[in-house]
Amino acid sequence: MLTVRMSDTKVWKTCMGAIVNLLEEAHFRFTQEGVSMRAMDPSHVALVDFRLPSSAFEEYRVSKPLGLGLSLTELNRVLSRAKSDDALVMEHDEEKNRLLVTFRGTSSRKFSLPLLDLRESELPEPRLQFTALVEVMAEVLQDGLRDSETVGENVRFRVTEEGFFMHAEGDGKSAELRLEKGSAAMPKLKLERSCSSMFNVKYLSDMLKAADPKDVVTVHLGEDLPVKLDLRIAGGRGSLSFILAPRIELE
Amino acid sequence: MLTVRMSDTKVWKTCMGAIVNLLEEAHFRFTQEGVSMRAMDPSHVALVDFRLPSSAFEEYRVSKPLGLGLSLTELNRVLSRAKSDDALVMEHDEEKNRLLVTFRGTSSRKFSLPLLDLRESELPEPRLQFTALVEVMAEVLQDGLRDSETVGENVRFRVTEEGFFMHAEGDGKSAELRLEKGSAAMPKLKLERSCSSMFNVKYLSDMLKAADPKDVVTVHLGEDLPVKLDLRIAGGRGSLSFILAPRIELE
Amino acid sequence: MLTVRMSDTKVWKTCMGAIVNLLEEAHFRFTQEGVSMRAMDPSHVALVDFRLPSSAFEEYRVSKPLGLGLSLTELNRVLSRAKSDDALVMEHDEEKNRLLVTFRGTSSRKFSLPLLDLRESELPEPRLQFTALVEVMAEVLQDGLRDSETVGENVRFRVTEEGFFMHAEGDGKSAELRLEKGSAAMPKLKLERSCSSMFNVKYLSDMLKAADPKDVVTVHLGEDLPVKLDLRIAGGRGSLSFILAPRIELE
Structure with a gap:
């Protein structure tokens, strides 16, 4: 079971909007601590490391660690429809194997997106001797x-x-x-x-x-x-x- | 003889801007009561019904009922040139068989458009049992x-x-x-x-x-x-x- | 030696932005009095005459009359990068045969452009009997x-x-x-x-x-x-x- 809510959709929208330029799809990991994603771009030139703790959400309910594979292209198409003062709710529809994205404002607008069967990439944090x-x-x-x-x-x-x-x-x-x-x-x-x-x-x-x-x-x-x-x-x-x-x- | 004037071009411009998406050309009927137009789109899926009484104009002079066939594409190209505080004047040039559209602002800008020989469509108001x-x-x-x-x-x-x-x-x-x-x-x-x-x-x-x-x-x-x-x-x-x-x- | 500076890049940017529509490249003449350029467009239908006195610059240092051939297309690409409150500095890099264009704002941003070997066109002022x-x-x-x-x-x-x-x-x-x-x-x-x-x-x-x-x-x-x-x-x-x-x- 997954239900998370943010009163400001902008944080999630901006991050996804930047990541989609590097990755077409991604595997997000939701745990008690928060949501994270780490992946290389297809040409293996760039690494993306995204972390958002549960405290960044107004509501954050995850019954057990959950991995969700998503098309970032599709997700961004949905997020582009958010209005500036909408709250964002994301839920996992286990039965239909979909992510539900709801914008709550004047009206309530719910989108459903198919989940992708992506393998989680095990990428260690690179050790680099920056000077x-x-x-x-x-x-x-x-x-x-x-x-x-x-x-x-x-x-x-x-x-x-x-x-x-x-x-x-x-x-x-x-x-x-x-x-x-x-x-x-x-x-x-x-x-x-x-x-x-x-x-x-x-x-x-x-x-x-x-x-x-x-x-x-x-x-x-x-x-x-x-x-x-x-x-x-x-x-x-x-x-x-x-x-x-x-x-x-x-x- | 037809001479009509509106101090706010926006009403006319917005209506024509919406109708042109459904109809490329239309037959407008000017009577003592006002101007009206009713037509089906070319694929016969949509009906447009437009009515603007003479009271919506600052000046409205029609000597006898008059039908004018117009290319909405051309009319919109002209209306796109209106400035926000221009007044709109429309006149019938019988001799040249044209519509004259004038924007009065800092300068006076007059456009002439050829009239089209369109038959007026006799469309009864559809009776629908809405619930x-x-x-x-x-x-x-x-x-x-x-x-x-x-x-x-x-x-x-x-x-x-x-x-x-x-x-x-x-x-x-x-x-x-x-x-x-x-x-x-x-x-x-x-x-x-x-x-x-x-x-x-x-x-x-x-x-x-x-x-x-x-x-x-x-x-x-x-x-x-x-x-x-x-x-x-x-x-x-x-x-x-x-x-x-x-x-x-x-x- | 040439070093000129304007606190407002807009004057120079606007002029170049208009001229580039008529001329792809131009020969500018910098003298003690100021900078000037006169040229016909390639189809010989239009003449451009540009004059900006040294007093329009905050700093204007030219050791001797200097002609600079420039691609206006390239120059405009550089000028498009100016921010509204940047100061503009232009210098001649004799050694590398380039024009240096610097925008001074939060950071200092310097562009260098190759000079072109253009002949100065000797165009007399046309005498026209306007009425x-x-x-x-x-x-x-x-x-x-x-x-x-x-x-x-x-x-x-x-x-x-x-x-x-x-x-x-x-x-x-x-x-x-x-x-x-x-x-x-x-x-x-x-x-x-x-x-x-x-x-x-x-x-x-x-x-x-x-x-x-x-x-x-x-x-x-x-x-x-x-x-x-x-x-x-x-x-x-x-x-x-x-x-x-x-x-x-x-x-």
């Missing part, structure tokens, strides 16, 4: 990525004692973003040593779609290592993390 | 139809003692809207007996395009009967009604 | 052009003692705009004699994209002569003028 950490306003990253898109498909992240930098180039053009140490848009900069890595712009843009422009995103970086992005969700109670493999420059 | 009537806020119907579109092409309307319901399903998915009796979004619910009928979603959506989301729409329903939707226009002085044939479920 | 001049609010012209687009591809401008008129027709339809002498939307009307000329609507629309709807545009007209449109930019310090050849009606 720098910055907390950056999401808007700055989002701007820098859109700048980068105008010149090429990759962007280099760099952290030094001086600040955080993004650099892209291609076809004789270049785009560079500089965020100097001490900027109000970067509340934290910590590093063991300077480092830089290059990433695919499209993946990073998709990951940052879940972030409110004014939110702070934590970026973990190393030298030619994957990047880890931590987004705070549900007022910091939940987390949505992404790990993205670097692009290695061929010379 | 239920609900007054519902347009927004609720519009939401329910957009929900239905995400799962299939048909939607079932149902009225019972408990309230008003919309239900659609397809491909293992379903969408249901419940509006309980007593809801502020349903000022009236009257029924002889419970009834339900199924309709094409697209037609209903097109019909409701003329309704302001906060307006109340009157829905007349019967068991496997057509539905009749009454929209109030021009502050209740005019009316725009649609009748749509049901889809019969094959089993 | 009428009107100052019209840009919005009126923009409305009249959009009206005209709904009926055909040409529009006739006409100035008489009575006012300013735009007329388009095609396929049995017509659109006419009348702006009577004395209208608040036409602060000036001066004429030696009545005149009218016909122009391509698309070209005029492109030219007026640089004008704020509430700005006044000066229109110079003659009988079957080109039209000249003068737009005030940077609060009247700079100017953007367009000359467009007439369409001659074949009878």
